[in-house]
Amino acid sequence: MDGNLITAILFATVVAGTPLIIVALGLLVNERAGVLNLGSEGMMAMGAVVAFAVTHHTGNPWLGALAGMAAGMSASLIFGVLTLTLQANQVASGLALAIFGVGLSAFIGKPYESVALQSVPAVRIPFIADIPIIGEALYNQQAMVYLSWALFWTVLWFLYRSRAGLVLRAVGESPASAHAIGHPVVLIRYLAVLFGGAMAGLGGAFLSVFYTPMWVEGMVAGRGWIALALVVFATWRPLRVMIGAYLFGGVMITQLFIQGSGLQIDFPAQFLSSLPYWATIIVLVVISRNANTIRLNSPASLGKPYRPEA
Amino acid sequence: MATRRNFMLTAGALAVAAALPLASFAQDVTKIGFVYVSPIGDAGWTFQHDLARTQLEAEFGDRIQTSFVENVAEGADAERVIREFAASGHKIVFATSFGYMNYVERVARQFPDVAFLHATGYKSGANFANYNARFYEGRYLNGVIAGHMTKSNVMGYVAAFPIPEVLQGINAFTMGARSVNPDVEVRVIWVNSWYDPGREREAAMTLISQGADVITQHTDSTAPVQAAEERGVYAFGYHSDMSKYGPTAHLSATTHLWGDYYVQTVKDVLAGEWKPTNLWGGYQQGMIQLAPLNDAIPAEVKAQVAELESQLTAGTFHPFTGPVVDQSGAERLPAGAVMDDETLGKMDYFVQGVASRLPSR
Structure with a gap:
C-alpha cells in the first residue's frame, strides 16, 4: 500500500468519525448528569436542516453551524421541559423527539432539497501538515475537525478536572445527595441536556454544511443512534468515545477502499458493510470489560427522574 | 422511526382519500391514484414518476383527477393506500415500487373494475399490468x-x-x-x-x-x-x-420517462380498450433518455x-x-x-x- 492511499484512508476516516465524536461527546455529558436523551437522531436532523438553510441564505457556514446548534438546543429544551419539569418518562420522550425531529426537519427542509452549497475549504495548519502521510490526513482538514478535537479536550478537562464537572457527575450519580448539599439538580440537568442538544445540532450541521454539502430528507441516516450506542459501549469515557468513533469511521472507510481497489476477495458486500458496527462493538466491549470500571463510570441514576423535595 | 412517520403521513393521506368521494361529484372525471415509495424531492426515482403524473394532467386536463401519496413504505401501509385508492373510486392506480407487487396483486383481485399498474415487478393479472424500463x-x-x-x-x-x-x-x-x-x-x-x-x-x-x-x-x-x-x-x-x-x-x-406510457394507458382505459400488458420499455418506447450531454x-x-x-x-x-x-x-x-x-x-x-x-x- 503506498503512502497516498494511507493518507486518503486516514483523511476519510477522520472526516467520517467527526460527526459521531461531536454528537457522542454531547450525549456523554448529557448522560453523565443522569439524563438519557434518545432523541439525538431527531436533534441532528433539526440541526442539519436549520444549519443548511441559514448557510444557504447568509452564505456563512459558521452562522449555519451556530444556527444548527440553536436548533438542536431548542429541540432538547422540549425534551428537558417534558422530562425534567414535567417528569415524563425519559425513554419515551427521547424516542418521541427522535421521530418528531426527523419528521419536522423533512417538513422544514422541503424548499432546500434542490439547493447545492459551496463546499467549505480545508484549513491547512502550516508546518505540521507537511509531515509525510499523517500531516496531510490530519492537519489539512476542515476547521470543524479541529473543533471536534478541541471539544474532546474541553469535555475531558471539564469532567475530570473542573469543579463544575465534579458536580455534574455527582448529579448523575446521586441527585438526592447533590441536592442535599445544595446543588440545583434540575438546573444542572437542564444545562447538560441543552449541551447535548447543541452538540447534536452541531453534528447535524457538520453533515449538511461541511460533509456532504446538501440537504435531503433522512440524510442523518442513523448516525444519531450510532452515537448513542458509542457512548454506552465506551462506558461513558470520552477517550473511548473518540477511539470508537474513529474505529467506526476507519473500518467503514477501509471496507470501501477494499471494495474499490478491485482486489479479488470473496466476502459478501453485506458482510463488509456490517463490519464497522460489530468491529466497534467488539473492540469497545473488550477494552471496557472490567466490571468494576463499568460500575464506576456509568452514571448510577441514568434515566431516573428526580424531583427535588421542597 | 421513519416508518412511524410514514404511518402518520399515510394515515393523514387516507383521511383525505376517504373524504374525496364526497367532494367529487362530476361523473366524467376519472380519478387516478399514484403510490410513491419516497418523497418526490427534486431528482430521483419518484420525481420521474411525478413528472409523468403532471404530464397526464397537462394532457387530459379536466377529464382526469390525479392524487398521490408519497413516502409509502413497502409493507402493510402500501396495501392500505392501494385499497383506499380503489375503494374511493379511483379507476387507475399506479404503484411505483417493486415491493408493492404482492399488495397490488391482492387488491387487484378484489377490485376487478380498477386498472392496476405496477412498476418493476414481474406479476400480472386480469386487471393488473406491470411495466419497467431498460x-x-x-x-x-x-x-x-x-x-x-x-x-x-x-x-x-x-x-x-x-x-x-x-x-x-x-x-x-x-x-x-x-x-x-x-x-x-x-x-x-x-x-x-x-x-x-x-x-x-x-x-x-x-x-x-x-x-x-x-x-x-x-x-x-x-x-x-x-x-x-x-x-x-x-x-x-x-x-x-x-x-x-x-x-x-x-x-x-440515464433518465427514465414514464409519461408517454401513462398517457397511452389512460387513453386506453378511457376508451374502454385497456388490456394488461407486461411492458419492458427502452428507447423504442421513449422510456429511456439521456440527460443533455x-x-x-x-x-x-x-x-x-x-x-x-x-x-x-x-x-x-x-x-x-x-x-x-x-x-x-x-x-x-x-x-x-x-x-x-x-x-x-x-x-x-x-x-x-x-x-x-x-x-x-
Whole structure:
C-alpha cells in the first residue's frame, strides 16, 4: 500500500468519525448528569436542516453551524421541559423527539432539497501538515475537525478536572445527595441536556454544511443512534468515545477502499458493510470489560427522574 | 422511526382519500391514484414518476383527477393506500415500487373494475399490468461516453445491491466503455443502501482517490455527482438530470420517462380498450433518455452516441449482443447473438472489465 492511499484512508476516516465524536461527546455529558436523551437522531436532523438553510441564505457556514446548534438546543429544551419539569418518562420522550425531529426537519427542509452549497475549504495548519502521510490526513482538514478535537479536550478537562464537572457527575450519580448539599439538580440537568442538544445540532450541521454539502430528507441516516450506542459501549469515557468513533469511521472507510481497489476477495458486500458496527462493538466491549470500571463510570441514576423535595 | 412517520403521513393521506368521494361529484372525471415509495424531492426515482403524473394532467386536463401519496413504505401501509385508492373510486392506480407487487396483486383481485399498474415487478393479472424500463440501454451509452473521456482508464461505480437490474447496469456500462476503449476497468463499491448520501459520497471519494476519473452510480442521491464535482472528475447522474449538482462533472445521466406510457394507458382505459400488458420499455418506447450531454464531450463522441441512440430507438442494436464474456472468461453469449429478456432478468455475474469481484451469496 503506498503512502497516498494511507493518507486518503486516514483523511476519510477522520472526516467520517467527526460527526459521531461531536454528537457522542454531547450525549456523554448529557448522560453523565443522569439524563438519557434518545432523541439525538431527531436533534441532528433539526440541526442539519436549520444549519443548511441559514448557510444557504447568509452564505456563512459558521452562522449555519451556530444556527444548527440553536436548533438542536431548542429541540432538547422540549425534551428537558417534558422530562425534567414535567417528569415524563425519559425513554419515551427521547424516542418521541427522535421521530418528531426527523419528521419536522423533512417538513422544514422541503424548499432546500434542490439547493447545492459551496463546499467549505480545508484549513491547512502550516508546518505540521507537511509531515509525510499523517500531516496531510490530519492537519489539512476542515476547521470543524479541529473543533471536534478541541471539544474532546474541553469535555475531558471539564469532567475530570473542573469543579463544575465534579458536580455534574455527582448529579448523575446521586441527585438526592447533590441536592442535599445544595446543588440545583434540575438546573444542572437542564444545562447538560441543552449541551447535548447543541452538540447534536452541531453534528447535524457538520453533515449538511461541511460533509456532504446538501440537504435531503433522512440524510442523518442513523448516525444519531450510532452515537448513542458509542457512548454506552465506551462506558461513558470520552477517550473511548473518540477511539470508537474513529474505529467506526476507519473500518467503514477501509471496507470501501477494499471494495474499490478491485482486489479479488470473496466476502459478501453485506458482510463488509456490517463490519464497522460489530468491529466497534467488539473492540469497545473488550477494552471496557472490567466490571468494576463499568460500575464506576456509568452514571448510577441514568434515566431516573428526580424531583427535588421542597 | 421513519416508518412511524410514514404511518402518520399515510394515515393523514387516507383521511383525505376517504373524504374525496364526497367532494367529487362530476361523473366524467376519472380519478387516478399514484403510490410513491419516497418523497418526490427534486431528482430521483419518484420525481420521474411525478413528472409523468403532471404530464397526464397537462394532457387530459379536466377529464382526469390525479392524487398521490408519497413516502409509502413497502409493507402493510402500501396495501392500505392501494385499497383506499380503489375503494374511493379511483379507476387507475399506479404503484411505483417493486415491493408493492404482492399488495397490488391482492387488491387487484378484489377490485376487478380498477386498472392496476405496477412498476418493476414481474406479476400480472386480469386487471393488473406491470411495466419497467431498460435502464441498461442508457448505461451502455454512458459507458461509451466514459470510455472516451477517461484518462486513467479506471472508472468507479457506486452500487446499491447486487440484484439483476443493478448488474445489468454495471455490465452494460462496462461493455459500452470497452467497446470504445478496451483498456478500461470498472470498480464497484456496494453501499448496501438505495439512499444514504453520506455513504454514497464516501464511496465516490474512495473510488476517486484510487484513481477513478469517471464516477457513476446506481443509488438515489446526488452525493456521488457532488463528490465528483468537488474532486474535479467526471460523473453520470441517474434517474434525473443531476447537472445542477455538478455542472462541470456531470457528463450526462440515464433518465427514465414514464409519461408517454401513462398517457397511452389512460387513453386506453378511457376508451374502454385497456388490456394488461407486461411492458419492458427502452428507447423504442421513449422510456429511456439521456440527460443533455456536457459540452466537454467532443462532437464526434456526441455523434457516436446519437447514432447509437437512433439504432436503439429503431431496435437494430442491443447492448447485450454477444460475445458477452464473464469475469472468469466463460462465454455467456456467443458472438452475434442477442440476449433474451429472461436471461437478462437472471443476470448474476460481472462481465470482463469489471475489476471487483461480485459479492458471493
